[in-house]
Amino acid sequence: MKLYVIVPLCALITLTQQAPSGDSCSCEFTNSERTFPHDKLSTVEDSASRCNTNITPQKTLELESLLLGLERRLPRLQEDVSALEREDDGELYGVTSLLVVENELKDIKELIARLSSITLEHQHLTNDTTTKLKDLEAEMQELETYDTMQVVNGKLENRRLRRDLDQCRNTVLPSTNSTEPPHGNCPHGQFRNITGPRMSTAGEYPGSYKYGAWGRDPKPEAGKESWHWLVMLTSGNKHSNYIRLYSSLSALVGGVSTPGNVQISPSNPTTNTIQGPNIVMYRGALYYNCYNQDEVCRFNLTSKTVTNIKLPKGTRYNSKGNFCHLEECYPFTDLDLATDESGIWVIYTTNQNFGNLVLSKLEDDEPELRLGQTWHTSVYKQGVTNTFMVCGVLYATRYIDKEREEIFYSFDTTTGVERFNLGIFIRKMYPNILSLNYSPVDQILHAYCDSYMVSYKVLFS
Missing domain, CATH: 2.115.10 (Tachylectin-2; Chain A)
Structure with a gap:
């Protein structure tokens, strides 16, 4: 059991023995490993946390909602303009209908402005996130060089093995007696x-x-x-x-x-x-x-x-x-x-x-x-x-x-x-x-x- 403790320590330190005069004896330990950069690890964790906070499904939902709203308003505007062209009497009716069309155009312009703003925000967010992810990848690769005991690689391999095992467990073997069609294979056609x-x-x-x-x-x-x-x-x-x-x-x-x-x-x-x-x-x-x-x-x-x-x-x-x-x-x-x-x-x-x-x-x-x-x-x-x-x-x-x-x-x-x-x-x-x-x-x-x-x-x- 002691050998498993001593061998890794010998890989990490250099032992120098000095024997001056008399009965005194001193040992000097020199650590051959670099000091682990804990500050850099904390910075990487903070950056990853900010990325998770900035990118949420709600941002995509907001954009989709605005697009659906615009899709619904454009046909309505077209119908109102067509009605105005058919029934305009040149007097009060025409003025009132024009105000309705003007208000709809105003709403559509506001929607388009909001869409443009959100699209620009998403573009900046995408560019910023891409840059940060590249930096995070480089920093993580550098931090992995400190893993001399291969702990991280071992955990990743265990995670891959666990995932493969779960897939094997969840695989449904075909039954020769089953009359039910397999998932996605429809007896009626597509x-x-x-x-x-x-x-x-x-x-x-x-x-x-x-x-x-x-x-x-x-x-x-x-x-x-x-x-x-x-x-x-x-x-x-x-x-x-x-x-x-x-x-x-x-x-x-x-x-x-x-x-x-x-x-x-x-x-x-x-x-x-x-x-x-x-x-x-x-x-x-x-x-x-x-x-x-x-x-x-x-x-x-x-x-x-x-x-x-x-x-x-x-x-x-x-x-x-x-x-x-x-x-x-x-x-x-x-x-x-x-x-x-x-x-x-x-x-x-x-x-x-x-x-x-x-x-x-x-x-x-x-x-x-x-x-x-x-x-x-x-x-x-x-x-x-x-x-x-x-x-x-x-x-x-x-x-x-x-x-x-x-x-x-x-x-x-x-x-x-x-x-x-x-x-x-x-x-x-x-x-x-x-x-x-x-x-x-x-x-x-x-x-x-x-x-x-x-x-x-x-x-x-």
């Missing part, structure tokens, strides 16, 4: 477009409950293949404690609820009741965000039992990680549940992923409920209004105006490829789509819009 609305109904309670969700079970019990379900947030547009069942789509449209309500709890809200409108049903169980928890609840409609699974540490909940657009955020939309051909998913956001969307597969082997493989995306959640899954691909929407919603983003869980330019538009009958559920049974997209239930058909190539 997702191309959305048509509709095919159906719109106010149901039994027209205009009563703004937030909610509806759909059908992709893996229903025998005899319940045509059943549809509905959840309305009855407590302040935030919570609910029951699910309403219908024997068919026509029964739902006609407002004939049979077999009726299945209650989770007599109180609302309370432990394990529903929080937020992002709800799905799968294999006879309801999946939703548990009340006041960063957890997914599974309520079995037959046994009336609830199973919980906690999401990773740092998951945002209780209306801290909502879907948003320019004019508002949708409260308590922190967690979104989704179904597709391969099963059930949960979409959320974490502090560690800087507010970007995180996607996890839920493994629902009865009676156990566990979190499967997880993917991290680079799309900022508060720039998104809704998400849904189709064939292992995550799709995200954003608000364009009261008539249109755009499916602008996708993330393929098979390849890890992200796309931000899909450009697929949903024609809305009501301003806000508050939940989206895809049904792999009939390739229908179920939307809950300001208390109305609307359906769309998903088209494949």
Whole structure:
């Protein structure tokens, strides 16, 4: 054991023995290593911290918000100018219309000026950050020369090994008995477009409950293949404690609820009741965000039992990680549940992923409920209004105006490829789509819009 201590010390110091007269003896130690520059390390840490503070997703969101605002105002200005040209009487009407156009031009100029200012700020920030990163890289390379014991390299190698091990553990081996398609490999072909609305109904309670969700079970019990379900947030547009069942789509449209309500709890809200409108049903169980928890609840409609699974540490909940657009955020939309051909998913956001969307597969082997493989995306959640899954691909929407919603983003869980330019538009009958559920049974997209239930058909190539 002593040899392992002595050998490194001999590499670091030079020992000189002097023996003057008499019994006295002295030793001189000369350190052959350079003194570690702790001040430089502190400077590097401060510089890295400032870079993290200066560069945030909010800066990109602000620029995107201004661009969307400009995109909405320009067509409006064109319409007003066209109306003025058609109906100008040369007198009072023309003067009033010109003032309207002048005010719109003023607003657009202010938007452009703000855009120019932000673009210039971003350019300066980019140039400054690039320079600082190069300096940081050079300083870190210099500091690594002091690592004579190869501690840093060892830690980096351990980190790489740990990452490779996690990837091996999370790899899902193909099952010869499975009839479910692999993620991203769609039996219907490639997702191309959305048509509709095919159906719109106010149901039994027209205009009563703004937030909610509806759909059908992709893996229903025998005899319940045509059943549809509905959840309305009855407590302040935030919570609910029951699910309403219908024997068919026509029964739902006609407002004939049979077999009726299945209650989770007599109180609302309370432990394990529903929080937020992002709800799905799968294999006879309801999946939703548990009340006041960063957890997914599974309520079995037959046994009336609830199973919980906690999401990773740092998951945002209780209306801290909502879907948003320019004019508002949708409260308590922190967690979104989704179904597709391969099963059930949960979409959320974490502090560690800087507010970007995180996607996890839920493994629902009865009676156990566990979190499967997880993917991290680079799309900022508060720039998104809704998400849904189709064939292992995550799709995200954003608000364009009261008539249109755009499916602008996708993330393929098979390849890890992200796309931000899909450009697929949903024609809305009501301003806000508050939940989206895809049904792999009939390739229908179920939307809950300001208390109305609307359906769309998903088209494949």
